[in-house]
Amino acid sequence: MKKIAVLVSGRGSNLQAIIDNIESGYIKGAVIALVVSDVGDAYALTRAEKHGIKAVHVDPDSFDSRETYEKHILELLHEAKADLVLLAGYMRVIGSVLLDAYYGRMINIHPALLPAFQGLHAQEQAFNYGVKVSGCTVHFVDSGIDTGPIILQRCVPVLEDDTSDSLANRILVEEHQIYSEAVKLFIEGRLVIEERKVKIKSL
Known part of the structure; x- marks a missing residue:
């Protein structure tokens, strides 16, 4: 079973579509293991929670650099054993920390x-x-x-x-x-x- 993590910033309609297509069986052999938002009140977090998916807010402003912020995100991805990372309305540019770890596995x-x-x-x-x-x-x-x-x-x-x-x-x-x-x-x-x-x- 492949594990998917989704990075979001907003309402999460693309996240919802993917959740629905996994639950319907259109996407087989995968589960969404983690949703991470850089925005605390993003509705995407609520969507995830409604489906029993771990949903985490990580505030970039609480870190002293993009590198340390991304290292924390990377720790969460590793904990979730994410095989694939999806950006779904994620409004931040991906830096080298995440890209080096997930190139070819980030969409x-x-x-x-x-x-x-x-x-x-x-x-x-x-x-x-x-x-x-x-x-x-x-x-x-x-x-x-x-x-x-x-x-x-x-x-x-x-x-x-x-x-x-x-x-x-x-x-x-x-x-x-x-x-x-x-x-x-x-x-x-x-x-x-x-x-x-x-x-x-x-x-």
């Missing part, structure tokens, strides 16, 4: 078609730029911001009457599907990183 989801519109407010960036198609990307985490090898992408058309909020809501629906699909592929051992590319092995 993020981004609400745009990378490499376009990296960083914060990606849906609004895409909408304001006037693109006709946006979407979401699941990728392995590397030392950059939203620059790691791409696992899966899903396109979402931009409609004539869209607002940035309505576009973001439709992208979120696809996020909930594609993130669980990527987790399933990882748990099945089907993802292989070859330089910048991720190959998906057949069953």
Whole structure:
């Protein structure tokens, strides 16, 4: 049984989708062992607790550096025996402490078609730029911001009457599907990183 840890900062809708897909049996052979938030009142912590998942708030401001903060997170991940770390609305840049320990085993989801519109407010960036198609990307985490090898992408058309909020809501629906699909592929051992590319092995 593979153990998953999820790092969060907010409401945790992607976390909920993954919990639901594990409980339904879509994702087999895995359990979420730990949820860690850098924000004390993040609703994602409540979601985890409702499903009997260990949920921990770690305040970055109580540490003297990002390195010591990440070392504490790493201790929690090791205690949970995490095989895979997911970032689900986690609003902090990953440093070398966590990356060195979990490269190739840490995945993020981004609400745009990378490499376009990296960083914060990606849906609004895409909408304001006037693109006709946006979407979401699941990728392995590397030392950059939203620059790691791409696992899966899903396109979402931009409609004539869209607002940035309505576009973001439709992208979120696809996020909930594609993130669980990527987790399933990882748990099945089907993802292989070859330089910048991720190959998906057949069953």
